[in-house]
Amino acid sequence: MTTHEQFADELPLYAMGSLTAAERAALDSHLEQCASCRQEVERLHGDLALVALSSVGPSPPQRARQRLLKAIAREPRAAAVIVRRRGWMLVPIFAFVVLATFTTLLWHENRRQREQIAALNLQLAQQRALLKQAQDVLAVLTAPDAQHVTLVATQSKPQPGGKTIYLPRRGGLLFMASNLAPLPPRKTYQLWLLPARGGAPLPAGIFRPDPRGTATVIMPPLATGVEAANFAVTVEPEGGSSSPTMPIVLVGAGQ
Amino acid sequence: MSTAEPEAITTDAALMAGVHSGDQHSMAQLYDRHSSAVYGVALRVLGDSGTAEEVLQDVFMQLWRNPQVFDASRGSLGAWLAVIARNRAIDVLRKRPPESDLAAVAISVNVDLPTALDQNRAIEKIRGALRDMPAAQRSALEMAFFEGLTHTEIADRTGEPLGTVKTRIRTGLLALRKVFCT
Numbered sequence: 157m158t159t160h161e162q163f164a165d166e167l168p169l170y171a172m173g174s175l176t177a178a179e180r181a182a183l184d185s186h187l188e189q190c191a192s193c194r195q196e197v198e199r200l201h202g203d204l205a206l207v208a209l210s211s212v213g214p215s216p217p218q219r220a221r222q223r224l225l226k227a228i229a230r231e232p233r234a235a236a237v238i239v240r241r242r243g244w245m246l247v248p249i250f251a252f253v254v255l256a257t258f259t260t261l262l263w264h265e266n267r268r269q270r271e272q273i274a275a276l277n278l279q280l281a282q283q284r285a286l287l288k289q290a291q292d293v294l295a296v297l298t299a300p301d302a303q304h305v306t307l308v309a310t311q312s313k314p315q316p317g318g319k320t321i322y323l324p325r326r327g328g329l330l331f332m333a334s335n336l337a338p339l340p341p342r343k344t345y346q347l348w349l350l351p352a353r354g355g356a357p358l359p360a361g362i363f364r365p366d367p368r369g370t371a372t373v374i375m376p377p378l379a380t381g382v383e384a385a386n387f388a389v390t391v392e393p394e395g396g397s398s399s400p401t402m403p404i405v406l407v408g409a410g411q
Numbered sequence: 412m413s414t415a416e417p418e419a420i421t422t423d424a425a426l427m428a429g430v431h432s433g434d435q436h437s438m439a440q441l442y443d444r445h446s447s448a449v450y451g452v453a454l455r456v457l458g459d460s461g462t463a464e465e466v467l468q469d470v471f472m473q474l475w476r477n478p479q480v481f482d483a484s485r486g487s488l489g490a491w492l493a494v495i496a497r498n499r500a501i502d503v504l505r506k507r508p509p510e511s512d513l514a515a516v517a518i519s520v521n522v523d524l525p526t527a528l529d530q531n532r533a534i535e536k537i538r539g540a541l542r543d544m545p546a547a548q549r550s551a552l553e554m555a556f557f558e559g560l561t562h563t564e565i566a567d568r569t570g571e572p573l574g575t576v577k578t579r580i581r582t583g584l585l586a587l588r589k590v591f592c593t
Contacts, residue, residue: 172556202588207587228435
């Protein structure tokens, strides 16, 4: 944790929903302004999920599954228009025709709206994902404690080079490379994080350069909190490897 | 490269896309994958299989009715369901009206839970970490999480200062987090 040690012991209680209304409100107003405490609440929810999962064991009875499936079948998404048929033969024919037409119109309208809602939901999810990615990128780019590492070629031929910007506490990494040699078919470049505490290099993204030899890796999936001693790039079979294949093409030139 | 792991991740996302468009089969598959986690935590909180079944039904019906409450860009579905199930179960235990704001539970987990769950290794690791904790720390954490006790109630029960209780809960959670940080 960085700046808000005074809230550190409160945040787990907040995440579990066990604060009083007044304590919760006080923390809410801090969280509105503090991204790092908000992020800690997210992580704590993740930790709480682990506690929850410690109780996995008994399977629910089969009848619970049947019950759920029946319930969702009874509740198709967006309630359909239900027309009671009982007694329809007693109404004049024309009334039935009007009703049927009206129902069809409603059904079409309903379906159109359902499709619209589904499309909007999808759009919203995509926008959220984009926004989250943009926030992550900005946070890493602007963080004063991000590690900036310049990588150069081990054998300086046409001066390929790369730069990583890495923020261990968020597991955030940006990598930009230039003047890379074209790859043979079915090969890829792969970036590696060499952990400061030692141990095997961690895969940090695969990439292929464009015709100008430039490439980027943005926010590959990395665990948070892994300090890096250095970064390196190797050429690997298509799809990447779990451990680097020699030789190293690019390596960090000191930090 | 097609190992089983990335496939498991996309399948969860693909099933959620199916649920978004009202596909009942996708919902059934999500249920098969995650129901034992939801039921397990509800049963642990409530200690009664009938009420746990009600929570199980409720959680999956919420997901069916409002799939958009789960924001896939912010975490794993399995982890989210487990936390939601716990919160629902605590609401039932304390006879509170259910919290309406399901979407507020954003998750950030460093482990791919669905895949790890398949292998059962993650659960063993979690249980191991809980076993390795000092007894007072584990019990404070479990009282808060599974019994829904506030820190004041825990302090009253154990006779310990409030500050100690809070610190124990936090330290316990951080110890669990470490298990999955390589």
